Amino acid sequence: MKFREKIITELICIVIIFLFFLVNSVYQKDTPVTKMYNVYLDGEVIGSIKDKNALYALIDERQQTIKDKYHVESVYPPNGLEIVEEFSYNPKVSDLNDIYNDIEKTNDFTIYGYKVHVSESTDHQAFDINILDKSVLEEAIKKFILAFVSESDYNNYINGTQEELDDIGHIYEDMDILEDITIKESYISINDKIYENSDELAQELLFGFNYQEHSYTIKEGDTIESISEANTLNTQEFLIANPKYTSKDSLLTVGDKVNITLIAPQLSFSYDINEIEEVVTEFNTKIERDNTQSPSYFKITQQGVNGLKIQEKRYTVVNGEPNTSVDVKDREIIREVVDQITVRGRVDSVWGFQSIQDTGSGWRWPTGNPFAVTSEFAWRWGKQHNGMDISGTGWGSKIYAANDGVVVYASSTCPDNGSYPNNCGGGYGNYVVIDHGNNYYTLYGHMLQNLAVKNGQRVSRGQVVGYMGNSGQSKGTHLHFGFSIGNPTNGGGSWQNPRNLFR
Numbered sequence: 001m002k003f004r005e006k007i008i009t010e011l012i013c014i015v016i017i018f019l020f021f022l023v024n025s026v027y028q029k030d031t032p033v034t035k036m037y038n039v040y041l042d043g044e045v046i047g048s049i050k051d052k053n054a055l056y057a058l059i060d061e062r063q064q065t066i067k068d069k070y071h072v073e074s075v076y077p078p079n080g081l082e083i084v085e086e087f088s089y090n091p092k093v094s095d096l097n098d099i100y101n102d103i104e105k106t107n108d109f110t111i112y113g114y115k116v117h118v119s120e121s122t123d124h125q126a127f128d129i130n131i132l133d134k135s136v137l138e139e140a141i142k143k144f145i146l147a148f149v150s151e152s153d154y155n156n157y158i159n160g161t162q163e164e165l166d167d168i169g170h171i172y173e174d175m176d177i178l179e180d181i182t183i184k185e186s187y188i189s190i191n192d193k194i195y196e197n198s199d200e201l202a203q204e205l206l207f208g209f210n211y212q213e214h215s216y217t218i219k220e221g222d223t224i225e226s227i228s229e230a231n232t233l234n235t236q237e238f239l240i241a242n243p244k245y246t247s248k249d250s251l252l253t254v255g256d257k258v259n260i261t262l263i264a265p266q267l268s269f270s271y272d273i274n275e276i277e278e279v280v281t282e283f284n285t286k287i288e289r290d291n292t293q294s295p296s297y298f299k300i301t302q303q304g305v306n307g308l309k310i311q312e313k314r315y316t317v318v319n320g321e322p323n324t325s326v327d328v329k330d331r332e333i334i335r336e337v338v339d340q341i342t343v344r345g346r347v348d349s350v351w352g353f354q355s356i357q358d359t360g361s362g363w364r365w366p367t368g369n370p371f372a373v374t375s376e377f378a379w380r381w382g383k384q385h386n387g388m389d390i391s392g393t394g395w396g397s398k399i400y401a402a403n404d405g406v407v408v409y410a411s412s413t414c415p416d417n418g419s420y421p422n423n424c425g426g427g428y429g430n431y432v433v434i435d436h437g438n439n440y441y442t443l444y445g446h447m448l449q450n451l452a453v454k455n456g457q458r459v460s461r462g463q464v465v466g467y468m469g470n471s472g473q474s475k476g477t478h479l480h481f482g483f484s485i486g487n488p489t490n491g492g493g494s495w496q497n498p499r500n501l502f503r
Contacts, residue, residue: 047094285362304340325476328392387482429472
């Protein structure tokens with residue numbers, strides 16, 4: 001009996017299921033399938049609609065404020081909105097206004113524009129910016145470039161109208177932005193930063209994003225050099241920030257305001273310069289001793305004459321800063337250098353921990369010829385550059401002691417090829433420090449490992465101390481020549497402008 005009841009129960013269930021599918025099939029044949037759209041906001045369903053275009057139109061219609069602010073014709077849903085098509089026999093349609101109200105609560109609509117991606121480079125991290133018009137980016141990049149070169153030079157380069165370089169002057173070659181810049185169409189959130197003005201974008205590309213401008217009011221007696229020095233700028237950086245002034249000797253008007261914001265370029269504008277210039281070669285002073293005369297005896301027996309030559313050099317500049325490695329060659333010697341010879345009486349001096357004969361010889365240039373100074377003793381990107389960068393004589397060329405003295409430090413532990421940044425040798429790479437007496441010290445940095453001197457060695461003016469290289473924190477073959485009052489190797493000393501030694 002129990003078995004029979006079980007069979008009957010199962011048959012009844014089968015009949016019920018059959019009847020359900022039969023009725024449902026008949027119902028579906030009589031009921032049309034409806035295409036619907038489920039609306040998702042940030043991954044959650046907020047309703048279903050029959051016409052997605054009606055939702056787009058409602059959003060566009062009600063966001064006139066956004067249209068007016070950004071001067072656009074259409075406003076679009078947030079990027080987090082997704083509309084998915086589906087088919088249903090018994091759709092439940094949401095009120096369009098209710099869905100719109102849910103979207104409006106996010107306060108995150110979009111407008112059509114362009115997303116610009118700037119790739120990572122040696123000096124800069126990658127970043128993105130949003131624009132509505134490609135011309136904003138094009139004009140901003142041009143304004144950025146014109147902070148570093150004149151408009152006439154830029155236009156002549158772009159138009160191919162530069163004059164041939166046969167005489168004194170310069171031409172530009174290989175102008176380029178080193179970063180890769182890609183532009184793609186995008187729907188941009190109104191909550192993201194959108195650049196509508198090329199001036200604003202150009203300023204931020206030059207001074208950094210969200211920078212704060214600092215100004216200074218010109219006072220009586222101010223010069224571009226004095227203002228720059230007081231505000232940790234070099235004159236080139238001042239001129240970049242204030243393009244109305246064409247040189248460090250430009251006249252200033254008392255009461256005018258100037259921009260003293262430190263530039264922090266977000267792009268790397270690179271170009272090569274091929275330049276022909278007239279160069280004065282200053283004469284050396286040679287001292288001869290007449291031991292029969294008193295220490296106060298002084299007589300010039302041969303008057304010094306500065307040399308004059310035509311020199312050609314080629315170098316790369318990035319954001320206004322010349323590369324430390326320069327190719328230099330002499331084209332024509334107009335006037336040969338004549339050294340000055342001075343006769344003095346005998347004099348002895350005792351200095352430091354050594355007792356040596358004071359030859360009285362003048363300071364000599366620490367490299368051979370031809371050379372070029374690529375960076376002076378000055379502020380550079382907000383930091384003091386404590387010396388001169390000298391290039392042009394090439395890899396492995398001789399470096400000379402600027403005067404008599406004793407080597408107090410010689411370090412040769414760094415690889416010959418440096419990089420940036422690089423703290424080997426405190427950034428100086430392989431370097432030598434010489435004590436010249438009278439509390440004067442000179443430093444010779446970025447040399448090759450095979451130094452020509454060692455600690456405690458006495459050297460004479462013009463003696464080879466090492467060879468030009470690219471060690472430590474360096475971007476190219478050059479010599480960093482520093483001059484300090486006080487010993488710089490023990491954290492003391494005060495760096496001075498090395499040019500003062502030759503004046």
